[in-house]
Amino acid sequence: MRRRWWSLLAAALLTAGTLLPASPAMAAPTFKVPFPCGQSWSGQTRSDHSPAYAIDFNRTDDLGDPVVASAPGTVDRVTDLGGTSYGRYVRIDHGGGYTTYYAHLNGFNVSVGQTVGYGKVIGWVGSTGGSTGPHLHYEQRVNGNDIQVRFNGSLALYWGTKTYSSDNACSGTTGSGTVNTAGANLTVRSGPGTGYAAVGSVADGTRVTIYCQTSGTTVTGTYGTSSIWDRIGTGRYIADAYVYTGHDSWIPNVPRC
Numbered sequence: 001m002r003r004r005w006w007s008l009l010a011a012a013l014l015t016a017g018t019l020l021p022a023s024p025a026m027a028a029p030t031f032k033v034p035f036p037c038g039q040s041w042s043g044q045t046r047s048d049h050s051p052a053y054a055i056d057f058n059r060t061d062d063l064g065d066p067v068v069a070s071a072p073g074t075v076d077r078v079t080d081l082g083g084t085s086y087g088r089y090v091r092i093d094h095g096g097g098y099t100t101y102y103a104h105l106n107g108f109n110v111s112v113g114q115t116v117g118y119g120k121v122i123g124w125v126g127s128t129g130g131s132t133g134p135h136l137h138y139e140q141r142v143n144g145n146d147i148q149v150r151f152n153g154s155l156a157l158y159w160g161t162k163t164y165s166s167d168n169a170c171s172g173t174t175g176s177g178t179v180n181t182a183g184a185n186l187t188v189r190s191g192p193g194t195g196y197a198a199v200g201s202v203a204d205g206t207r208v209t210i211y212c213q214t215s216g217t218t219v220t221g222t223y224g225t226s227s228i229w230d231r232i233g234t235g236r237y238i239a240d241a242y243v244y245t246g247h248d249s250w251i252p253n254v255p256r257c
């Protein structure tokens with residue numbers, strides 16, 4: 001009886017979740033320092049900065065050093081403003097209204113529409129635009145408004161200069177993708193194949209973190225035929241043929257399970 005009641009409740013919740021529109025009040029992503037794991041960078045905030053809550057990062061001989069995504073997301077701007085403002089900059093959309101900006105880059109390593117995970121190199125430190133020396137200008141925004149930067153949930157120093165150590169992708173790189181089934185829920189399996197038990201489902205349009213990829217049953221889905229399966233949690237796999245990852249095959253830098 002208890003079991004049945006629980007099943008009915010779960011079904012009701014699933015139905016409600018299907019009918020409700022996407023929640024506008026998503027929790028903030030866990031942002032990481034936008035440099036490779038283990039590096040230390042001096043980050044400066046100042047009240048006359050534009051926008052005010054941006055951080056300028058420096059370290060010795062930093063021209064050309066790699067800049068990495070501070071959280072999983074989709075690149076939605078790769079823009080060169082020439083000799084003004086941000087110069088060459090990248091914006092990443094993290095969902096829920098959250099975006100991050102990486103400005104004055106020397107060059108780009110991503111393109112618009114590309115899905116990125118923690119630690120993905122998106123470009124290199126430069127001095128383009130309205131910059132007088134190499135540095136990374138970094139911002140976090142919600143719905144377009146700049147917010148005070150947080151790394152791992154901890155507020156950056158306002159105002160002043162502080163050393164920030166990166167733990168970005170220290171335990172390996174994850175990828176991310178968006179489920180695209182043209183409407184139906186996608187079945188989550190306990191292993192990489194259709195013969196494994198169904199352990200849940202994800203709705204069309206769900207953004208997933210991909211911890212690793214492996215080969216399994218060949219599936220024909222929205223993005224063609226593939227035997228790649230994505231592990232999106234412990235004992236949770238979905239067919240990559242239904243996931244937009246920005247890559248036709250294996251996602252670079254995401255480990256094999």
Ligand SMILES: [Zn+2]
Nearest residue numbers: 054055056137
């Ligand atoms: Zn700046």
